[in-house]
Structure formats: structure tokens, C-alpha cells
Amino acid sequence: MTQFLIKDTLIPPYMAFPRFLLDMEQLSETAKILYVLLLDRARLSQKNEGWVDERGRAFIFFPIKDLAETMHKSEMSVKTALAVLEKTDLIFRKRQGPGLPNKIYVKVPPEYLVQTDRNLSLIQTETYPSDGQETVSVRERKVSGSNNEKNNNKIKKQGSKADRTAYGKYQNVFLNEKELAQLQKEIPLYREYIEKLSGYIRSSGKRYQDHAATIHSWYTQDHPAPVRRSYECKEDESL
Structure with missing residues (x-):
């Protein structure tokens, strides 16, 4: 039945x-x-x-x-x-x-992963196209054409620096030697985060001005620092 x-x-x-x-x-x-x-x-x-x-x-x-x-x-x-x-x-x-x-x-497969940014809304994460075409986030749609043009110019200037090397499966994560060395030192899974960012940029069409800072931000969000508890007390108090 x-x-x-x-x-x-x-x-x-x-x-x-x-x-x-x-x-x-x-x-x-x-x-x-x-x-x-x-x-x-x-x-x-x-x-x-x-x-x-x-x-x-x-x-x-x-x-x-x-x-x-x-x-x-x-x-x-x-x-x-x-x-x-x-x-x-x-x-x-x-x-x-x-x-x-x-x-x-x-x-x-990395190209099928949806790496949700903590700053993206649920609506934005649901607008990923299934045919591989780039999409524009809801937030970016609300920005005027002139502001979009200014932002794109800033991104182009940032990504045009000759000292940066392309990394990731899609060769779209740009880091210089200093940034890469810092990631290697501070993030044990830095290669996985590079691949995650590469797949996310490819699938969502989203752009970042600083890829090293983005990876650091994701890692910090995934591995928050432990809360430090204070066991101090005043003279007239007891633990």
C-alpha cells in the first residue's frame, strides 16, 4: 500500500x-x-x-x-x-x-563539495548552479553596479601581483612565499584548506581579496581556542 x-x-x-x-x-x-x-x-x-x-x-x-x-x-x-x-x-x-x-x-571529489562560508546565508548556499556556471550571491546582487565595478577593480589589483603563485586543483588560490610558509607553520591541514578554498571559489564564483587571510579565518572558526577558566578569587572568598 x-x-x-x-x-x-x-x-x-x-x-x-x-x-x-x-x-x-x-x-x-x-x-x-x-x-x-x-x-x-x-x-x-x-x-x-x-x-x-x-x-x-x-x-x-x-x-x-x-x-x-x-x-x-x-x-x-x-x-x-x-x-x-x-x-x-x-x-x-x-x-x-x-x-x-x-x-x-x-x-x-573536491569540485562537488559545497564549502559554506560562515557569512553566507542559507539562501546564498542554495543558489549554487548545478551546471557549473558561476552565480552571484544575494548580497552581491543588492550592491549597485558602480560599487560592483569598484570591488572588481580592487580584486583585480590584488590578484595581479606577480609575487603570488596559483595553488589548488583549479589554480585559483593565490599565495606568496611568505603567506604559504606561515600557513605551513600555523595550520597542520593547510593543503586541505587550500583545496577547500579552490573548490569553493570554483563552485560559487565568490572572490576573496586575501586568500591567506580567508584560510586562517576558516581554520580559526573550525578550531576555536579553548576557553580559559579563571580559578582566582578575592581574599574574602573561597573556591
């Missing part, structure tokens, strides 16, 4: 099917569904403590037997699908030792 959807119909929890899987003809349907299942579990790891390694990467444990039962497939089918996903660099398996399940890291 099925029912029609109405305005107030509540949809039960679901798993997201990444759009890029539609273009990966080398993957079987079993491999695609398996990836969706692993991605769903990995998203839970992102939200829970203890499921991130020393490099900040989320991982999961999902034994082959359990995967086979969940997907209603044979263990051999699951093993084959896992091998294909690993070959296409969509997952990485790290062995833990005899009798222990592998750590599974789920990976996503």
Missing part, C-alpha cells in the same frame, strides 16, 4: 545520493548504493566525537558481513563493490590488524 504525498506529509530519514554518481558509468548500481550507505554513516561520524583521526578526517567501521546484510547482497558482491570504490578513489581503507575491521574513509 502506498500513499500520495500531500502538503503536510512527513518524510522519514533518508540517505543522500550525490549527483556526481550519476556521471560515474564505471560504477555498478551496487557500488553506487554502497557508497551512499557509507557516506550516510560517515556523516554521522562527522557529528559524533571519537570518529575523527589525528588529521581531522572522519572514518567509519562497517564490517563486510554487516554491509551485506544491510544491502541484502552477498559478501562477494560487497567486496567487489568496495574494491571498485577504492580503485576510483571514493573510499580509502586502512587495515587495523588481524580480526579487526578496516577503518573506512569516505572521500568526495
Whole structure:
């Protein structure tokens, strides 16, 4: 028995099917569904403590037997699908030792990541085009044409400095030697942040005047300084 959807119909929890899987003809349907299942579990790891390694990467444990039962497939089918996903660099398996399940890291192509800026509204994050074309944020639409022209001129001047080198998959993150050295010193995962910024600039069309400052800002937001507690008291008080 099925029912029609109405305005107030509540949809039960679901798993997201990444759009890029539609273009990966080398993957079987079993491999695609398996990836969706692993991605769903990995998203839970992102939200829970203890499921991130020393490099900040989320991982999961999902034994082959359990995967086979969940997907209603044979263990051999699951093993084959896992091998294909690993070959296409969509997952990485790290062995833990005899009798222990592998750590599974789920990976996503950088060009399909949506790196939401803390200053962007929900409406802005939903305006990313699906065909790869550049878009203009809501905030930028409200700026007059003359102001946009002034801002673009400033960005062009900033990006035209000859001492900067292009980094990232799309060669659109510009840093000079001093900035790169500072990132290497202060941010352990600086390469990942460079790739995140490169993918975000490509997908959103957003521009930044200072790419090094943007990376520092993102890292600070993701790794806030611990709160310092004061245990001092006045002479007439006790702890």
C-alpha cells in the first residue's frame, strides 16, 4: 500500500545520493548504493566525537558481513563493490590488524563539495548552479553596479601581483612565499584548506581579496581556542 504525498506529509530519514554518481558509468548500481550507505554513516561520524583521526578526517567501521546484510547482497558482491570504490578513489581503507575491521574513509571529489562560508546565508548556499556556471550571491546582487565595478577593480589589483603563485586543483588560490610558509607553520591541514578554498571559489564564483587571510579565518572558526577558566578569587572568598 502506498500513499500520495500531500502538503503536510512527513518524510522519514533518508540517505543522500550525490549527483556526481550519476556521471560515474564505471560504477555498478551496487557500488553506487554502497557508497551512499557509507557516506550516510560517515556523516554521522562527522557529528559524533571519537570518529575523527589525528588529521581531522572522519572514518567509519562497517564490517563486510554487516554491509551485506544491510544491502541484502552477498559478501562477494560487497567486496567487489568496495574494491571498485577504492580503485576510483571514493573510499580509502586502512587495515587495523588481524580480526579487526578496516577503518573506512569516505572521500568526495573536491569540485562537488559545497564549502559554506560562515557569512553566507542559507539562501546564498542554495543558489549554487548545478551546471557549473558561476552565480552571484544575494548580497552581491543588492550592491549597485558602480560599487560592483569598484570591488572588481580592487580584486583585480590584488590578484595581479606577480609575487603570488596559483595553488589548488583549479589554480585559483593565490599565495606568496611568505603567506604559504606561515600557513605551513600555523595550520597542520593547510593543503586541505587550500583545496577547500579552490573548490569553493570554483563552485560559487565568490572572490576573496586575501586568500591567506580567508584560510586562517576558516581554520580559526573550525578550531576555536579553548576557553580559559579563571580559578582566582578575592581574599574574602573561597573556591
